[in-house]
Amino acid sequence: MKTFSHLETMGALKRYAIFCVPTKQRGDVWMRVSESERSQSVVEVDAARFVNAWRGPKSSHPEIAHLDEVGWRNDYKFHDAEEGFESGWGNPVPLAEVNAGFWLDDELAHGVVASGRFVRWVRRVFPAARSTAREPERHPYVSFTNGITRTIWLLVAGAERFPVMCGKEDAAILHHIAGARESTPCPVLELVPDIGHLERLDQNRTFHEKLKAHGLPIWAA
Incomplete structure (x- = not known):
């Protein structure tokens, strides 16, 4: 996962995975996911593939997905994301939370899950068979639980690539339809392993010292 940077123990001794996302216009920007999201996974998506999937006929918020850059800049909450990303590594922006799946003939394809080996899952969901006029059409979709404005920013x-958070069952689907090259979905539980209380205190102290050295505000402990 190319955007993963490091682990940090921040406010309230909570552990985070920190991501550094390169952008063409704003340089490197910083994002985070908390250890408390242990039931979720992180998927690094390719921006172009993600937008293409988001603009599919079954995806959520089409009124935003189909806007151009000017339209996105005019979103009423765009300035909130602008302010959030300005905080930099000292206070990274939370990852957007998205969902992914398939619709078959206008019905949600229940039971399509990312269990077992990914290759076997792909062969099961996308069998190598001739398509016929009688086969149902499969529509991939993505939807947002939160984080639309962060994403359009x-x-x-x-x-060109950035991490998002999604449920474990959606992770392989999202990776298949929009995943960045040379990346694989990673459960938050594996990305942010647990550590003892004393080690948390020590790492939190180091983080506060780093903030003070750069004249940045200290997270409440």
């Missing part, structure tokens, strides 16, 4: 800033 990244797209406007020119991010």
Whole structure:
């Protein structure tokens, strides 16, 4: 996962995975996911593939997905994302939370899960068989639980790849339809392993010292 940077123990001794996302217009910007999201996974998406999937007929928020850059800049919450990303590594922006799946003939394809080896899953969901006029049409979709404005800000800033959070069952689907090259979905539980209380205190102290050295505000402990 190319955007993963490091682990940090921040406010309230909570552990985070920190991501550094290169953008063409704003340089490197910083994002995070908390250890408390242990039921989720992180998927690094290719920006162009993600937008293409988001603009599919079954995806959520089409009124935003189909806007151009000017339209995204005019979103009423765009300035909130602008302010959030300005905080930099000292206070990274939370990852957007998305969902992914398939619709078959206008019905949600239940039971399509990412269990077992990914290759076997792909062969099961996408069998190598001739398509016929009688086969149902499969429509991939993505939807947002939160983080639309953060996402369009990244797209406007020119991010070519960026991490998002999604449920474990959606992770392989999202990776298949929009995943970045040379990346694999990673459960938060594996990305942010647990550590003891004393080690948390020590790492949190180091983080506060780093903030003080750069004249940045200290997270409440």
